[in-house]
Amino acid sequence: MSVSQAFLQLDPRIQHYLWAEGWGALREVQERAIPVILPGDQDVIVAASTASGKTEAAFLPALTHLLQQPARGLIVYISPLKALINDQFERLGRLCENLDVPVWPWHGDVTATSKRKFLTKPHGVLLITPESLEATLCNRGTSVAGLFTRSTFFVVDELHAFIGSERGKQLQSLMHRIEVAIDRRVARVGLSATLGDMTLAARFLRSDGKAAIVDTPSAGGQLLIKVKGYEEPPKQDGSDGDGSEDHTDRATREVARHMFGVLRGSNNLIFPNSRQEVERYTHLLNELCEREMLPREFWPHHGNLSKEIRYETEAALKQRERPATAVCTSTLELGIDIGAVKSVAQIGTPPSVASLRQRLGRSGRREGEPAILRGYVIEDAIDDKASLQTRLRLGTVQTAATISLLLEQWFEPPTVGGAHYSTLVQQLLSAIAQYGGLRAGQAYALLCAHSGPFAEVSKDGFAELLRALGRQEILVQDHSGLLLHGRIGDKIVNHYSFYAAFSSDEEFRIVSGGKTLGTLPVSQMLMPGQRILFGGRTWEVQEIDDTLKTIHVLPAKAGAPPLFNGGGGRVHTRVRQRMREIYLQSSSLGYLDQEAQRFVDQGRATFRDLRMQDCLLLNQGSQAILLTWLGDAANEAIACLVMMRGINAAIGQLGVEIQKGGKQLEEIEDLLADIAIDDAPVVGEVLRNARNLERQKWDRLLSPTLLRETYATSNLDLDEAISWLRAFLGSDNCL
Structure with missing residues (x-):
């Protein structure tokens, strides 16, 4: 094996192991990460392609640091999947056996005997999921400090899978709560193959955003x-026309x-x-x-x-x-x-x-x-019946745009904002269990104040949350002011499902005339009067039952079908802008076959015929399409601003679909101009009349005000929306 400065910094026993395993040399990510992680005095993000050796880049220096300590320390490896933990247990087992360092897998399938052994001697490498870590803090409150007092590193694998999610906010809170319990900072190491913005990723790993970055570009293989x-x-x-499909x-x-x-x-x-x-x-x-x-x-x-x-x-x-x-x-x-x-x-x-x-x-x-x-x-x-979506070949063009950006090495930046009141409910209940009760001020200081995981939550918002939980018997306050679990809260915390910060994916049933047409995952808010595409037909929403997760619909009257169909991921502005660039081009795309290229050419022809290159407001019969070419977060914010004015609107794949409701296109344009001129509303106010906003596990426990705030801060980009509308004022619009 070729010797390098990074190799020489490793513990001799690790060096011997690498020699015996026939390593020819350390990989680039390992060469760069070892000297940065080894001191154990700073947070580090290691970003590199899949199979580049990121795991070893973290564990070789982390284990060396562990072996240099006078007392046996603990590395806490946190994974989003039990299967990853099982893989890492096999992967690290041979190395750590030579080092006399125990490796402890901990998840629902691990035996109680193995877990008891770790609790007796909490040192070595602990491989654990956020849910199991939550259960440990919740159920072993008096011993949390003792279990983690010798922690040297938190190693977070697949960091990108946590960022912006409920589990990610839970993970931030768990690491913070352990540091509070042991009264010191523990170095955090995040591993990921996909990170679009390192600054935002560093802010997720710790709120001060001061993580060192080891970003190794891909090797550039074919x-x-x-x-x-x-x-x-x-x-x-x-066909029966009810939206069902019984053939392939x-x-x-x-x-x-x-x-x-x-x-x-x-x-x-x-x-x-x-x-x-x-x-x-x-x-x-x-x-x-x-x-x-x-x-x-x-x-x-x-x-x-x-x-x-x-x-x-x-x-x-x-x-x-x-x-x-x-x-x-x-x-x-x-x-x-x-x-x-x-x-x-x-x-x-x-x-x-x-x-x-x-x-x-x-x-x-x-x-x-x-x-x-x-x-x-x-x-x-x-x-003759083809929709605008079909004529523009939107699916093919979006696929081409995604591949184009992939080839340029651009990726969506991580989403790190949002109030996350749902996860705050869980963490509040868990922390009360850990400490046997907390005063309101103590709970706020632990979870929200200063650099806490929920720093975006104000004291007023926290007080409103406590009142809402009190009204529902989730929390009670004793005569001394101590917050305790209420009658319902006690049942919630003692149920096995409590430890997961997220709920299973729920879909809405689509019902027409008492007949269930199927189910649809809904990732945006809906309101009565809006139209959805389902089973190849257009339906008008009549009523939304949040409790029963049911959307009642009737066949929509004649008019252009909506471009929204309820599924798919949230699209970033950069992707939509690249789609527009592809429509404006005339050259062939080398990664498309003849048929896919024909689709793109057909979409380009439709784009030209409708003058969409110069058009911002497209007349489509009963609706007008605002061609923003923005991402879903900004488009949904614009739709909300329009609905505040009493006009039905929804996001689509091209922008915002506005139901004209008998208005002329010029009136729609004037309404948009009024929105742009007026002061921006408070973030939660744009959703005052919206329904089905519950997306996260404990949203059902929030007050209407907090529910609107948590949805808006996680799903809407008001700043981008209003900025675009103000630019719209000075443009020549296609009527």
């Missing part, structure tokens, strides 16, 4: 990308046949965009295996499957005797050790540029092999 297009012919007349579309079968031809005989990952599509493509591909009298090669993997089925898929990928391909959701984006795969297939538009990069990082990991991305886009045929 990347092969091809996107194939498929056109779905018009639906035959005679022709284009879907063609995609399955092509994937079968190019993927069989090797290990791959296929990413459709929904669990339903995972099941459908797995069935179609294994049907082809049976027809060819081949062993099963295609395995499903998504969050609704049992852990036994998911483990079966992971085991099939790990073994090398037979080829195996997983058809999966984002569950296999993260760093579960499934070995190298030959290629990644993406069906439909990727959720984000960062997500696509994470998925692609699974391919091309063997020396000399390229990373391969196969994209598949399906578009409906254009006829």
Whole structure:
């Protein structure tokens, strides 16, 4: 092994282990990270591509630091997945055995005997999920300081998976609460393959944002990308028209046949965009295996499957005797050790540029092999009834925009803001359990004040939260002023589901005339009068039942269908702006096949015919489309501002869809000008009439004011929205 300065800084026993394992040299990320992490006196973010050696970049110096301490210390490794913990236990086991450092996996599947052994001697490496760490703090309050008093590092794996989420806010709070309990700062090390803005990522890791950054660019290996297009012919007349689908579309079968031809005989990952599509493509591909009298090669993997089925898929990928391909959701984006795969297939538009990069990082990991991305886009045929969405070929153009930005090494910046009152409810209840009760001032100081994890929450907001929880018997206050669990709060905290900061994904039932049409994941607020696209038809929302998670609809009257369909991820402004640039171009895109390029050319022709390059307000019959080319956070803010004026509006894939309601386009333009001129409203006020805002686990316990605030701060970008509207005032609009 070639010797370097970083190698010489490692403990001799670790050096000997690396020699024995046949390491030729440290990798670049390890060379750079070791001297930064080794002192243990600062926070560090290590960002590098998948399979670049990030785990060793953190643990080699962290273990060296641990071995240099006079008393046995503790490294706390926090993972978003139990499967990752199991992988790391195997990965670290051989190294740590040579160092006489115990490794303790801790999650729901680990035996009580193993956990008791750690509690007796809390040193070495603890591999734990946020939920198990929450349970430890909640249930072992008097011993928390003793358990973690020798902590030397918090190592957070897959950092990007936590940022901006409920689990991320929970994780921030747990690390902060441990530091408060032991009365000192513990160095935090974040590992990630996908981080768009290091400054924001550092602010997530700790609020002061002072983390050292080790950002190692990808090695620049060969990347092969091809996107194939498929056109779905018009639906035959005679369908039942209720939105149900009991047949497999022709284009879907063609995609399955092509994937079968190019993927069989090797290990791959296929990413459709929904669990339903995972099941459908797995069935179609294994049907082809049976027809060819081949062993099963295609395995499903998504969050609704049992852990036994998911483990079966992971085991099939790990073994090398037979080829195996997983058809999966984002569950296999993260760093579960499934070995190298030959290629990644993406069906439909990727959720984000960062997500696509994470998925692609699974391919091309063997020396000399390229990373391969196969994209598949399906578009409906254009006829007299084709929607604007179909004529613009929005799915294909958004896919092209995402790949274009991926090739430029741009990724969405992490979202670190938001009030997160739902997670604050959980952390407040957990902290009260940990300390056996807290006074209101103590609770605020612990969780919100100064550099606390909920620093965006004001004293007034915290007081309103306490009043709301008191009214619902979640909390009570004794005669001395101590906050304790109320009758309902006690039941919540003592239920096994309490420790997770997030709830299972919930979908709204779509009901028309008493008949259930299906379910739809809804990621934005809705109001009666708005229109949604479901099952190929346009429906008008009549009523939203938040309690029963039901949306009552009626068939919409004639008019252009909405571009919103309820699914997909939140789109960033940069992606939409790149889509507009593609429409304005005339050159071919080298990563598209002939059919996909034809789709883009058709979309460009529609774009030109409608003069969309000069148009900001597009007349579409009963609605006007405000062509903002902004991301969903700004578009939803504009829609809210419009609805404050009594006009129905919703976000779409091009901008904001405004129901004219008998108004002329000039009147809509005047209304937008009035919004731009007026002072910006208080963030929560824009949602005063909105419904179905509950997105996070404990939102149902919040007062209406706090619910609006937490939704707005997490989902709306008022600043970008108002800035765009003010620029709109000075433009020539297409009427």
